[in-house]
Amino acid sequence: MEMSFRWFGKDDPIPLEYIRQIPNMKGIVTAIYDIPVGEAWPLEKILELKEMIEKHNLKLSVIESVPVHEDIKLGLPTRDKYIENYKTTLRNLGKAGIPVVCYNFMPVFDWTRSSLDYRLEDGSTALIYEEDVVAKMDPLKGELSLPGWDSSYKKEELHELFEQYKDVDEEKLWENLEYFIKKIMPVAEESDVKMAIHPDDPPWGIFGLPRIITNKESLERVISIYDSPYNGLCMCSGSLGADPNNNFPEMLRYFGKKGRVNFVHARNIKHIGPRSFQESAHVSSYGSIDMYEVIRALKDFNYTGPIRPDHGRMIWGETGKPGYGLYDRALGAMYLTGLWEAEEKNRNR
Numbered sequence: 001m002e003m004s005f006r007w008f009g010k011d012d013p014i015p016l017e018y019i020r021q022i023p024n025m026k027g028i029v030t031a032i033y034d035i036p037v038g039e040a041w042p043l044e045k046i047l048e049l050k051e052m053i054e055k056h057n058l059k060l061s062v063i064e065s066v067p068v069h070e071d072i073k074l075g076l077p078t079r080d081k082y083i084e085n086y087k088t089t090l091r092n093l094g095k096a097g098i099p100v101v102c103y104n105f106m107p108v109f110d111w112t113r114s115s116l117d118y119r120l121e122d123g124s125t126a127l128i129y130e131e132d133v134v135a136k137m138d139p140l141k142g143e144l145s146l147p148g149w150d151s152s153y154k155k156e157e158l159h160e161l162f163e164q165y166k167d168v169d170e171e172k173l174w175e176n177l178e179y180f181i182k183k184i185m186p187v188a189e190e191s192d193v194k195m196a197i198h199p200d201d202p203p204w205g206i207f208g209l210p211r212i213i214t215n216k217e218s219l220e221r222v223i224s225i226y227d228s229p230y231n232g233l234c235m236c237s238g239s240l241g242a243d244p245n246n247n248f249p250e251m252l253r254y255f256g257k258k259g260r261v262n263f264v265h266a267r268n269i270k271h272i273g274p275r276s277f278q279e280s281a282h283v284s285s286y287g288s289i290d291m292y293e294v295i296r297a298l299k300d301f302n303y304t305g306p307i308r309p310d311h312g313r314m315i316w317g318e319t320g321k322p323g324y325g326l327y328d329r330a331l332g333a334m335y336l337t338g339l340w341e342a343e344e345k346n347r348n349r
């Protein structure tokens, strides 16, 4: 596995110098944030980003994300124009030698939580998702914003989007995903850019909007749409693991052995009630996911691709982007590295 770290570009309060000082850190996961969703990314901008990262002896391992325009998810006639732009972006990323692109197919909102600063008993704060709180939230007020979200929608636009999604149920969303995948994958193959679809977070419908990438069956359906290692998955322990019916290590091993795991997000969550969870430290005993089993699964299929510690708590007085502080994610990277080293040495005995 190749240890990597998400970085939100020049505006990220965490400098690349600091990330580089985390032992075993090899790669950066980032994106271009000032291009409106749906427009093609110019090669020069991609090269500029890559150079900035390489200057710090790090590699640009993954683009997370090239966002998918809502018209594609809605299946509107204008989708073809946006798909052409997406293909241009993939071709340019290929020219720059970027190996992996992460994306998602969640309508309107990306990952969602009910509170961003839930205080844990040790005084640290973490992100939390409580179904009853989310049920009372009004998404149209636009009061919640999380790192990586497209926050460019105005209130009226959000209203209109919600109206448009009234005609899109889960099956329709699947049809639109299929259309998208079939169009872009040949270009991903030609450009040697591996695609990794991120599961829905949380893995169930919210605010009346459909969500479809939620379990083993749906991941199987995604990979069967286009039979190629370029049509792969981002296996996210925290997203899939939020549903206690998902056995994350088992799913990881299963899709890994099929050669379809192109990226891994590792973080822990603790189930605190039906459809409710709290984010926790990475260490297995702090949450509901056995991280040692996650590493064993990766070893079982000799994973060489990128992995990143995912959301961290806010500790040691740090302030910053919710889930994306430096300290707890660095601890997560060290913990995963330790588990990997132990498992590797043990197997080589």
Ligand code: DNO
Pocket: 064, 065, 102, 103, 104, 110, 111, 147, 148, 198, 265, 311, 323
């Ligand atoms: C949250 C992230 C997601 C992810 C996108 C991928 O922390 O895991 O925002 O980047 O869903 O497209």
